[in-house]
Amino acid sequence: MSQKSETEKVGSKEFFTPKALSVYTKRINRLTPHSERQWGTMEADQMLHHLNLACGSSLGYFNLADESTFLTRTIFKWLLIDILPQMPKGLKMPVGFKIPLNRHFDFEQEKNILLEIIATATSSKSTSSWTAHVGFGHLSNSQWAKLLSKHIDYHLKQFGV
Numbered sequence: 001m002s003q004k005s006e007t008e009k010v011g012s013k014e015f016f017t018p019k020a021l022s023v024y025t026k027r028i029n030r031l032t033p034h035s036e037r038q039w040g041t042m043e044a045d046q047m048l049h050h051l052n053l054a055c056g057s058s059l060g061y062f063n064l065a066d067e068s069t070f071l072t073r074t075i076f077k078w079l080l081i082d083i084l085p086q087m088p089k090g091l092k093m094p095v096g097f098k099i100p101l102n103r104h105f106d107f108e109q110e111k112n113i114l115l116e117i118i119a120t121a122t123s124s125k126s127t128s129s130w131t132a133h134v135g136f137g138h139l140s141n142s143q144w145a146k147l148l149s150k151h152i153d154y155h156l157k158q159f160g161v
Helices: 018-029 044-059 070-083 107-122 141-158
Strands: none
Touching: 018 107, 018 141, 044 107, 044 141, 070 141, 107 141
16 A cells, blocks of 8 residues: 655645645644754744745735836746746745745744635635735636645645645
């Protein structure tokens, strides 16, 4: 009998489903303020805030400046969303998503905001009312599902959940 992986992933085709919300909720609730990163420089509270900015800005939770360029809206969007199977480590991110190393956040508050953002995102029937992504511009439902599932999974794996 095969053993199921302890960390369940959400495929992009499942992103807009109750299953996605359940999987992400369980994984996020396993995080603690003392969860150790496997790579990178962010602490758990900083990672949660980063995901809140990245996932919540297009849903109206945050007002971030458009940093997209022709290259990010075309080639980079296509590579990151449609070609690469997962987020590459060390990827350069929009300035609005960067967290200064010395800035910290209330862990529980950030966790609760992320859970709310993910509940809003996964229950959306259409992303037509979402604003453009700050780096990639307008995204279709399929592109949002791919990007968010890759990005959320990347950072949760970064902290071992």
